[in-house]
Amino acid sequence: MTATTFTGTATFTSWDEEPGWDSGAPVPRLAHAVVAFRFAGDLDGTSANRSVMHYAGEDRGVTVGLERLDARTAGGDEGSVVLRSEGTFDAEGVTVAWTVVSGTGTGAFAGLGGAGGFTAGPHVKEWAWRLDLAPAGQDGGHG
DSSP states (O other): OOOEEEEEEEEEEEEEEESOOOTTOOSSEEEEEEEEEEEEESEEEEEEEEEEEEEEETTEEEEEEEEEEEEEETTSOEEEEEEEEEEEEETTEEEEEEEEOTTOOEETTTTEEEEEEEEEOTTOSOEEEEEEEEETTSTTOOO
16 A cells, blocks of 8 residues: 545544543543544544543543554455554543554554544534555654
């Protein structure tokens, strides 16, 4: 595969956070979440994410995690890849940057590296994402 940019939309299909978030939860605090997403667009698939969040205030903090994306390209090729995520969140929404974890690609994503991410407003049901992939070691192939 040459350097390719994939775009589309994503939605939450599940979110399990511990300790649970609510307006009365103590801050600062650490929490962890198991989240599932549905991807549509240039990549059609699902992902499983494990994240740790640090709530610096009731509505702001940082998050880091790993996410395994299982997807099919528009051309019908299938594979999976693990994305390392780092982000921030506040009352205005969330911004997350992804980098491909080196050596995790299978099938259509074997040997690829890259980066991407998304920005989403607060309480949205769907948001746009972008993922740039290339053979590891080439421009865009950060892994």
